[in-house]
Amino acid sequence: MSRTSIPRQVYPFASLNPYQGSWTIKVLIMAKGSMRHYNKTRGEGYVFSVELTDDDGTQIQATMFNTASRKFFEVFDMGKVYYISNGYLKRANKAYNRVDNDYEMTLNENSQVEEAVNEPVFIPEMKFNFVPIDQLGPYVHQKELIDVIGVVQHVSSTMSIRRKVDNETVPKRDITIADDTMKSVIVSLWDPLATGIGNKLLDMFDASPIVAIKLLRVSDFGVNLLRQPLITLSTITKTIIEKETSRTLNLWGPLSDGSLHPYLFRL
Helix, strand or coil: CCCCCCCCCCCCHHHCCCCCCCCEEEEEEEEECCCEEEEECCEEEEEEEEEEECCCCCEEEEEEEHHHHHHHCCCCCCCCEEEEECCEEEECCCCCCCCCCCEEEEECCCCEEEECCCCCCCCCCCCCCECCHHHCHHHECCCCCEEEEEEEEEECCCEEEECCCCCCEEEEEEEEEECCCCCEEEEEEECHHHHCHHHHHHHHHHHCCEEEEEEEEEECCEEECCCCCCCCCEECCHHHHHHHCCCCHHHHHHHHCCCCCCEEEEC
16 A cells, blocks of 8 residues: 555546546545455456445445455455545446446456544445335335434344255344334344444434435335445535435424434445
8 A cells, every 4th residue: 555656636526537547536436345265267366346435425336356356455445535546437237236326346466555544534425315214115125225214212132044055153133213204124234244233323312313324225124234234424514415315304293303313234
């Protein structure tokens, strides 16, 4: 990781394309995946991805394989700001990429990453498309991913579940949230979400936390965070929530008083 060699002419994500020459971007790490091993007909190796956002709120996924994955896995930390250069863009493969961008980025061993030390962390404008809980029916077993918001009404204990795909035992925790439609839904948290965010919500439960959750898949049993989790936490204010939806927290009566500790987490 270089701290001196990257120039400071920064390009917004919206200006990038696969045919562009060298560029440098300034990004906030919104989500970081785990290191995964793959074994395909063309060979085996390791891969991980991060979700990046610039200060305009535009997002893009960056993926690293093998040497690059080992080089950068310990470099990237969620919630920190970095300068990145010498990456490559291509059309996004939506089968493996759920970020709302036509392109995705690949970093290799020659890419440069520099933490923006002693620079303020910018807070991008989060973009939500909330679906009221009483309108989740048409999304059951559909490919489309949705966003929900609600007050946490219940946090279960952590359970151990054996996954069919690889026979590994993973932690799971269910939370129940309700919104101003007076309906509730169960949200299943898996792997680090169950023990990380789940524990935080359990500690905060008496304060009736509000959670805004992005990119959920709806099933007969509620909504699930299915993939290996990518998560981030940041405070979310009433102003942001009310800007993103016509529903207002004031409709939720005493739950919208100043004692709330609302949080955002995403897959």
